[in-house]
Amino acid sequence: MIRYSLVCDQAHEFEGWFSESADFDRQKASGFLTCPICSSPSISKSLMAPMVTTARAKEERQMVAHDTAQREAYIKLKEAVAAVRANSEDVGERFPEEARKIHYGEADARGIIGNASPDEARALIDEGIEIAPLPVLPDDVN
Structure with a gap:
């Protein structure tokens, strides 16, 4: 699973979990990815530091x-x-x-x-x- 920090065009921040990197793009393109706060479909990835761990x-x-x-x-x-x-x-x-x-x-x-x-x-x-x-x-x- 891949976790992305996401933000909508209204500056609401939230997380999204995706099975693979391309899954984010598919969900966004299909309209299934919306802000859980305002339902805006205009979502983008935020900067986040990768975390590698055992x-x-x-x-x-x-x-x-x-x-x-x-x-x-x-x-x-x-x-x-x-x-x-x-x-x-x-x-x-x-x-x-x-x-x-x-x-x-x-x-x-x-x-x-x-x-x-x-x-x-x-x-x-x-x-x-x-x-x-x-x-x-x-x-x-x-």
Whole structure:
């Protein structure tokens, strides 16, 4: 995972985590990257110093940096994502098709998870189909 310090055109600063460098550019170009404070789509990377560390030092730093409330919130988020995954059918690349079938009553209502391109996700939302992305947590990619 790559962490970028980001800033919008209204000078709101926030962080973004991306699976690779090009992921930032793809999300920005697709309109999925907006300021969490004002929803501005005009986002740019801020200067930040790179940090190179060992796994042990990283773990120690994370434990010091996260206070109890942050750790508890992360644990609850992790549990919520696990519960969604455990109680949903993974339909993979068929997600847009299955979501439409459920929405239009052509398939039984059930929780599903899967993959959709940004364009497919936008089309589902435009049709009034309620979807939400599951966060990719740091532990999910290590």
